[in-house]
Amino acid sequence: MEGERNLEASIEQLLNVEKQMRLAGDVAGTKKAATDILQLCFEAKAWRTLNDQIVLLSKRRGQLKQAVTAMVQQAMQYIDETPDIETKIELIKTLNNVSAGKIYVEIERARLIKKLAKIKEEQGLISEAADLMQEIAVETFGAMAKTEKIAFILEQVRLCLDRQDYVRAQILSRKISPRVFDADSTKEKKKPKEGDNIVEEAPADIPSLMELKRIYYELMIRYYSHHQDYLEICRCYKSIYDIPSVKENSAQWIPVLRKICWYLVLSPHEPMQSSLLNSILEDKNLSEIPNFRLLLKQLVTMEVIQWTALWNDYKDEFDNEKNLLGGSLVEKAAEDLKQRIIEHNILVVSKYYSRITLKRLAELLCLNLKEAEKHLSEMVVSKALVAKIDRPMGIVSFQTSKDSNDILNSWATNLEKLLDLVEKSCHQIHKETMVHKAALKV
16 A cells, blocks of 8 residues: 555656646656656556556646657557556556557557557457458558568468458458569668658567568468469469579478479469470489489370379379478369370370360370260360360360451462462573573584
8 A cells, every 4th residue: 555655756746747747848858757657556566546647647638749759659569567467458458548549659659559460369369350450441551661661561361360350351452562582681771861751660569571472372372272372372382482482492392392393283274374384394403303203204295294193103293292381282182183194195096186086085084984074175165175065976176267358368378378379480491491492502
């Protein structure tokens, strides 16, 4: 009781000092008085009084911005010293209410929300944590360090993925441009000009830009895995593979390169996939995993791949993925792998045949007639190739129907070639005649 009275008397005395300084417009004095009051409450472990004083001081008439900022920063240091979780949450909420709507303590508020969201997540309240984090739009904070902004947005994305809100996760992820990770960190920072916002240094617990790059792409892999977008997953792994720290360590890059190969094979045939496939085949590191080099070579070679033989060769490798970095492939991967091999085989057949019987096509694809027709129809619908099936005759035609303009153009070209040949022939005949006449004269 005696201690409480002494505390109240000391606070009262400091409040009078704070009032005098505030009315006199003394910034340093006001800040000192306000932070001294909080220090007294903290030393006395009077947490309820501390919360009351923070609210009281912030609401005083004509309170200086610098004093509020100093108070919030001072009180944030006490959060980790609180005796229990309830006191901690109470202090965070008090500081959050005080800093709400004040642009000069927006960074402090963002950090407070992050701490509160972490506590909620530990309690299993992921939806509440995600809602809390989404209140803050850090991309508008000019004074916040770039790495801290990225880390905050990535935390928002992660919580959305944890609660399976994939639409919002995608919206939030678009706030980060992948080009930001390619910025050269070795360049000297420009000195801020007069009138520019001074950017704060990121706290020590914020990861480096390259670590954030990896976290970003790992989260995007989770997002694309849900949609089974194999090509995008492959591109994400490729970006992780290009991180210098990963490339230097074979224990890290081998599992990533394996994943790139698998997802390349699983991706539907399109220009982007072909370009990636060729660039990976040129990578010297691929020689360290010869099985995968052979797999990619088979896809590039225009030859029919026997599915059963391929699956027997690669089934163990496929099952081993779950023991490696990044975990097993997506659920439907085995089915889709078979689908891609069939698509590759149909494309190969279309290159070598202009017309083929459906029965022979089914034999080449190791499928029955119904399945062969189904896969071929799907590829035609997706515009992967042009084909027509004469079902009564059982013949597939891979010839493209020519436009009337194309036919006329080809005729014109053929006529031009014919006239060129006639002209050359006439020239040769004339030459021969001249030589013959000259010989007769002699």
